[in-house]
Amino acid sequence: EAEVAQSPRYKITEKSQAVAFWCDPISGHATLYWYRQILGQGPELLVQFQDESVVDDSQLPKDRFSAERLKGVDSTLKIQPAELGDSAMYLCASGWGPNSGNTIYFGEGSWLTVV
């Protein structure tokens, strides 16, 4: 069964350093999402891509977060500089398209600890 691949699985970084997460969606999936999940809460959408275009980044803290999907396939989420409050799990998800009936599948997530 095809899966959404994410790396690294775990990352510890010092405050003010840069950190990046990578996601490879299920082959053929045009829509890609990045979510952030703080311990004890549900995932929150950060950014949504349709192919290589950002279609919703209203919840992305743009002063320190950036996301790209240059060729419309894999994607990178970057944080610079990292702050203590960024400690969370970062989830990538993908789907065939943006329509309501298309199922979204999640990766295993990348755990970030900022010290």
Add this chain to the structure above:
Amino acid sequence: DAKTTQPPSMDCAEGRAANLPCNHSTISGNEYVYWYRQIHSQGPQYIIHGLKNNETNEMASLIITEDRKSSTLILPHATLRDTAVYYCIVRVASNSGYALNFGKGTSLLVTP
């Protein structure tokens, strides 16, 4: 946005059916109901989704009321591995597509 209401926690004995309720009284006609679950430290796992009709797959059954204002996820024979947080989500339109807006979910504990 159509919001959902779920009980914060439920218990179920192993081998029995687990019935997880969800209220979504403001759902619109073209919005689907999705269920995901999340086992500790893992990404959310898709379970099932539906629009109007009841649905069944190898994992669970989804019962949607005729007025679509509520639904129930049924795990027919719960096992210890079904212990997880279960999210009921109404898939609403974002700026340009249909994202998933997660609430707090129901924490299901399956006991021996």
